[in-house]
Amino acid sequence: MNIRHHLDDATLMGHAAGTLVPGMSLLVGCHLERCADCRERLAQAESVGGALLEEVPPVAMDSSNALAELFARIEAEPFEESRPTQPRMPGTPPEAAMPMLLAGQLDGRRFDELDWRTLAPGVRQVDLHLGGPGATRLLRFAPGVSVPHHSHRGNELTLVLRGSYNDEVGRFRAGDVADLDDQVAHQPLNDTDEDCICLIATDAPLRFSGLMGRLVQPFIGM
Amino acid sequence: MREEWTACLARMAESRDRALFAQLFEHFAPRIKSYLMRQGASPAQADELAQEAMLSVWRKAHLFNPAKANASTWMFTLARNLFIDRLRREKAPCYELPTELPDADDRDAGEGAVISDRMLACIRKLPEAQAQVLYMSYYDGRSHSEIAEVLGIPLGSVKSRLRLAFDKLKLMWGESS
Numbered sequence: 145m146n147i148r149h150h151l152d153d154a155t156l157m158g159h160a161a162g163t164l165v166p167g168m169s170l171l172v173g174c175h176l177e178r179c180a181d182c183r184e185r186l187a188q189a190e191s192v193g194g195a196l197l198e199e200v201p202p203v204a205m206d207s208s209n210a211l212a213e214l215f216a217r218i219e220a221e222p223f224e225e226s227r228p229t230q231p232r233m234p235g236t237p238p239e240a241a242m243p244m245l246l247a248g249q250l251d252g253r254r255f256d257e258l259d260w261r262t263l264a265p266g267v268r269q270v271d272l273h274l275g276g277p278g279a280t281r282l283l284r285f286a287p288g289v290s291v292p293h294h295s296h297r298g299n300e301l302t303l304v305l306r307g308s309y310n311d312e313v314g315r316f317r318a319g320d321v322a323d324l325d326d327q328v329a330h331q332p333l334n335d336t337d338e339d340c341i342c343l344i345a346t347d348a349p350l351r352f353s354g355l356m357g358r359l360v361q362p363f364i365g366m
Numbered sequence: 367m368r369e370e371w372t373a374c375l376a377r378m379a380e381s382r383d384r385a386l387f388a389q390l391f392e393h394f395a396p397r398i399k400s401y402l403m404r405q406g407a408s409p410a411q412a413d414e415l416a417q418e419a420m421l422s423v424w425r426k427a428h429l430f431n432p433a434k435a436n437a438s439t440w441m442f443t444l445a446r447n448l449f450i451d452r453l454r455r456e457k458a459p460c461y462e463l464p465t466e467l468p469d470a471d472d473r474d475a476g477e478g479a480v481i482s483d484r485m486l487a488c489i490r491k492l493p494e495a496q497a498q499v500l501y502m503s504y505y506d507g508r509s510h511s512e513i514a515e516v517l518g519i520p521l522g523s524v525k526s527r528l529r530l531a532f533d534k535l536k537l538m539w540g541e542s543s
Contacts, residue, residue: 152525152529153528153529153532153533154510154524154525154526154528154529154532157500157503157504157528157532158503158509158510160504161446161503161504161507162405162446162447162449162450162507163503163507163508163509163510164509165509166454169450187434187435187439188532188535188536188539189532190435190439190442190443191435191436191439191485192485192489192500192504192532192535193439193442193443193446193504194435194436194437194438194439194440194441194442194485195438195439195485195486195489196401196442196486196489196500196501196504196505197394197397197398197401197438197439197441197442197445198397198438198486199486199489200397200400200401200404200505201400202396202397202399202400203396203399203400203403203409203412204396205395205396205399205413205416205417206409206410206413210391210395210417211388211391211392211395213417214391214417214420214421214424215384217421218421218424298511298521299510299511299521325521325522325525326520326521326522327522347509347511348511
C-alpha cells in the first residue's frame with residue numbers, strides 16, 4: 145500500500161503516552177496495521193516512555209513479600225507459553241478494506257451490513273459509540289458528493305478505508321490518514337466513481353460553517 | 367545500565383530463571399507503580415496493576431524482542447496497556463496492536479535496544495518548555511487539549527512543542543547511534 149499521508153508526530157506521541165480518546169486510539173491502530181513508517185515512529189515515541197519509566201522515583205510495593213506472592217500466583221495459575229495470551233483479534237476482517245481492529249469493533253460485519261444512517265443526500269454514517277469527548281464514526285459519501293465544510297475545536301483524524309477524496313489539504317486514498325487540528329477547515333469531495341468510506345475520530349465537537357452544515361449538525365450530533 | 371536490563375529480560379525469557387525475574391521485579395515493579403500513580407491510579411490500584419504488569423512480563427517474556435525495544439520501553443507499553451484496559455473495562459474494545467505485526471522492511475531491527483538508553487540523556491537536554499509538555503503527556507497522562515488548558519496556550523502550541531521535542535530527540539539519537 146502506497147501511503148502518502150501519515151500521522152502527525154504529536155498524535156503518535158499521544159498514542160504512545162496513552163492519552164488519546166478511545167476512537168482516536170482505534171483509528172491510529174488501524175493506520176498502524178498498514179503503515180511501517182508510522183510504526184517505526186511510534187516505536188521511537190514509546191522509547192521516550194521507556195526512558196521516562198527509568199527516571200520515575202520508585203514507590204515501594206505495599207507488601208514486602210510482593211515477589212513471593214507473585215511467584216505463588218504463577219504456581220497457582222499455570223500458563224502455557226504457546227497459549228495465546230488473549231483473543232484480541234476476533235477473526236479475519238470480512239473484506240480487504242477493513243482493518244483488523246475495526247473488524248473486531250464491528251463484530252465481523254461487512255461495510256454493507258452496517259446500519260448506515262443518512263445525514264444528507266449522498267452522505268451516510270455509522271456512529272461507533274466509543275465514548276469519551278468527540279465522536280467516532282464511519283462516514284460514507286457517494287461519488288461527486290462533498291461533506292459539509294467544517295473546522296474543529298480539537299483534533300480530527302480521518303482514515304480512508306475505501307475510495308478517495310480531495311480537499312483543501314490534498315488527495316487522500318485508501319490507507320492515508322488526515323491528521324488535522326483546530327486550524328484547518330475543509331470540505332472533502334469524493335473524486336472517484338465509487339463510494340468513499342472513512343473512519344473519523346474527533347476529540348471535541350466539530351464546527352460547521354455554511355447553511356448546509358448548520359442544518360446537518362443537529363443530526364450528526366458531533 | 368539499562369542495556370543490562372534488556373539483556374537480563376532476554377536471558378530470563380530464554381531460561382525462565384526466577385533469580386533473573388526477581389531482579390527485574392525489584393527494579394521495575396516500584397517504577398511501574400510510581401508511573402501509574404502519576405497517571406492517576408490510586409496507590410492500591412497502582413500496586414495491583416504493577417503486580418499484574420510483572421505477571422505479564424513473566425508470561426509474555428517469550429514475545430520480547432530485544433532488537434525492537436529495550437526492557438524499559440517494553441515494560442512501559444505493558445503497563446500503559448494494562449492501565450488503559452482497566453480504565454475502559456466496562457465497554458472495553460482492545461486497541462492494543464497484535465504483538466507481532468508483519469514488518470515488511472524490518473528497518474528498525476537492531477536499533478531499538480539502544481535507543482532509550484541514550485534517550486534519557488537527550489530528554490534532559492531539551493528546552494524546558496518542550497520537556498514540560500513531554501512530562502505532562504507521558505507522566506501525568508494528560509491529553510494535549512488538557513495540557514493546552516493547564517498552560518493557557520493554544521492546542522497547536524502544545525503539539526508543535528511536542529513535535530520539536532521529538533525532532534530533537536530523533537536528531538540527537540541519530541547522531542549518537
